[in-house]
Amino acid sequence: MPTLITCISTGKGTWTEVNKIIQSQNWNKVFLITNNFGTENYSIKSQNTEFVIIDPNQDTLKIIQDIKKQLNNKILDFEVAINLCSGGGKEHMAMIEAILELGLNFRLVTLNSQQQLEVLGIRAN
Secondary structure (H helix, E strand, O other), X not given: OOEEEEEOOOOHHHHHHHHHHHHHOOXXXXXXXXXXXXXXXXXXXXXXXXXXXXXXXXXXXXXXXXXXXXXXXXXXXXXXXXXXXXXXXXXXXXXXXXXXXXXXXXXXXXXXXXXXXXXXXXXXX
16 A cells, blocks of 8 residues: 555644554655644655645535545555544544545554554445
8 A cells, every 4th residue: 555644633642653654664655634733833744745734624525625636636546545543533534535535445554552554454435
């Protein structure tokens, strides 16, 4: 899975897990769904990292449209990895719906107790 999509929200405590997931693989592309706070304060970036900027105060349907617009034609993979450790339910719903509407399958990824990447089952579109 060469592409990772995850959220980074205003709570910095979850950013550590996101950082570990990003560093756990040699991802071709990492998309960080965040707000202006995230773009201003998230410091661990690489050339293959791109922000997807949303306004979490918007309606869910508007957030879905914003995510789709910013991801459209940027993912060439059949499936992507997603992580939901940071962010809120509204952001997560919008992210998953946008991914599905873009015609992508996804696998959930997380860290296990040894802090290693664990890939969960595939979610098909």
